[in-house]
Amino acid sequence: MTLERSHDYLLSLLRELVKLPKETEWVEFKQNHDPEKTGEYISALANAAALIGKQSAYMVWGIEDSSHEVVGTHFTPATTTYKQQELESWLLQKITPKIHFRFFEFKASNDKPVVILEIQAASHTPVQFDGVEFIRVGSYKKKLREFPEKERALWRVFDRVPFERQMAVKDVDEAEVLKLLDYPAYFDLTNQPLPEGRNGVLPLCAVLGMTRFHLTVI
Structure with missing residues (x-):
């Protein structure tokens, strides 16, 4: 499902995200791009968002990690390819089950280029990347199987919220x-x-x- 986001909406969203005192289970700040790690983060953030009751999670490129200063990025997902495929198409093939995610490229208020990846929370089963389920533990990305208590909690969330009510x-x-x-x-x-x-x-x-x-x- 494709949703348009106005520039004003994206600026407002960016302001709210950089106000966070630190990275959370549902937000990751980046300056450089790595396709494999992006896929892993999609899984981790989608699962973590479901676990804590968020509808969406976000990756943001162009933000300095410790200060949350908007420094800009050279990452342009619309023109990035990986393994001879468009980046978004390649990621879609690797994500199971299919969830909605979308890259937004725009200029911040200081005219620095920023990219926000909006990720739908997992809904009825943990999200995998390339056959592996990931989760956020604080600001760290981990394999879900290494944290059985979080895996059990995640399944309890899915059992508690019927698909039709999400x-x-x-x-x-x-x-x-x-x-x-x-x-x-x-x-x-x-x-x-x-x-x-x-x-x-x-x-x-x-x-x-x-x-x-x-x-x-x-």
Whole structure:
């Protein structure tokens, strides 16, 4: 699922992330890029986000690790290739189960280039990279099998939250919600008249339980 993020949204997100006193289980700051490690971090951050109840986790390139100063990066995921493939395509092949993640390239307020990788939290099973499950322990990336207590806790989270009750996306406006939902097909299949206008569609979507996901609207 592809979501657009405005420049203002990304700047606001960056400000919130660099305010953190240190890296957390759901945020990793980088200056340089390594494709293999990025894949491992996607697994670790997705699993850690699920464990602590976050909907998303983030990797940020262009931030100095200790000071959280925005120093910029030369990493450009849109033009980066690895093993003769586009980076994002290669990562998608290695991630199991498939989760949503997306790179955002933009200029920070000091005009330094920054990249944010937004990663969906694991939902019903731990996320693997190249057949291995990872987890964050503090600010460190570890193999999940080395921490059986965290693995058990993660499975308890999955058991406690039914798939149908999990959030698909958050912080989307009403127009984006309607882009993501095939609402004409729903009303057609249920033999109901299609409401007129956005204000007619959205309340009915919520009342009728049109989707199996929750979407938070801003």
